[in-house]
Amino acid sequence: MAASPTPSASVTCSAVSFQWADGTPVFDGLSLGIGRGRTGLVGTNGSGKSTLLRLIAGRLRPTEGSVTVGGSLAYLPQNITLDTTRRVDQALGIAERRAALRAIEAGDVDEAHFETIGDDWDVEERALATLGSLGLGDVELDRTVGHLSGGETVLLRLAALLLERPDVLLLDEPTNNLDLFARRRLYDAVDSWRSGVLVVVSHDRELLERVDRIAELRSGSVTWYGGGWSAYQEALATQQEAAARMLRAAEAECGGKNANWRRPTSNWHAVSGTARRWTSSGGPRESSPVPASGPRRSRPASSAICTKTVFTKRASGVRRPRTRSATTPRSG
Secondary structure, three states: OOOOOOOOEEEEEEEEEEEOOOOOOOEEEEEEEEEOOEEEEEEEOOHHHHHHHHHHHOOOOOOEEEEEEEOOEEOOOOOOOOOOOOOOOHHHOOHHHHHHHHHHHHHOOOOOHHHHHHHOOHHHHHHHHHHHHHOOOOOOOOHHHHOHHHHHHHHHHHHHHHOOOOOOEEEEOOOOOOOOOHHHHHHHHHHHHOEEEEEEOOOOOHHOOOOOOEEEEEOEEEEEEEEEEEHEEEEHHHHHHHHEEEEEEHHHHHHHOOOOOOOHHHHEEEEEEOEEEEOOOOOOOOOOOOOOOOOOOOOOOOHHHHHHHHHHHHHHHHHHHOOEEEEOOOOO
């Protein structure tokens, strides 16, 4: 899928802050490094995944900080609009080189033709091979884009990016408008990525199984998990189990300080599927169930605060399993 990237192929965000024109903040001092390999960028809707890709691609400028890309970059946005009157070779960006090749074959030795071609004498063959690898083998280079389906135009745009042989490739929800056959072709393209930096934003679990690492974007920061989607889910389950054990231990430690209380479950809730935390009210439940033996007092605020304090201390002292720092290692 990519060939001979520059040794410095990488993406680095240094203390990046960004906010929209209305003042809505997205990032505040985000630092991030992405090395060679396949990275899946995940997070809830609105967490800033697409915004981060646009910052890396240079479509947006950070309010503060800097974004540095090592090598050439190609970017496939979520929404693609192609001129339906253009030919396929024009959409692929190879029309001028094809024309120069035809002129030379016809005997025109104008130096300008050789300058146009450069070292890319096999550009037409590469284009046809790339189209074929994406399931567009029957698409002729002289056909107009208007004859293609919506999914085929997405793959055509991806083919154009691959022909550039970028060092860094960014894909934003690439399977959104693809049918099953087209998705399989895109999966194959991701599987064949062997060098350079590939970053994929997606909710497609089958696509995310094919990445080397998962970068979870949450609250303006990134946590790294080795492996694909299944490994990421296993790591989250391990974190949840550890958080539950710490919570039970905290309750046991603080419960003995007042034997006549009942934990107000209404004040506890799940946070992102990884841990239960004390809500902002932090106070006792106003009405508690009345057992057969007589009324039982609500849990004192002091016990609630104790449990919250002990749980927070235990949680802060435990390293997340199978995670890495905000900078993924440079491989290769």
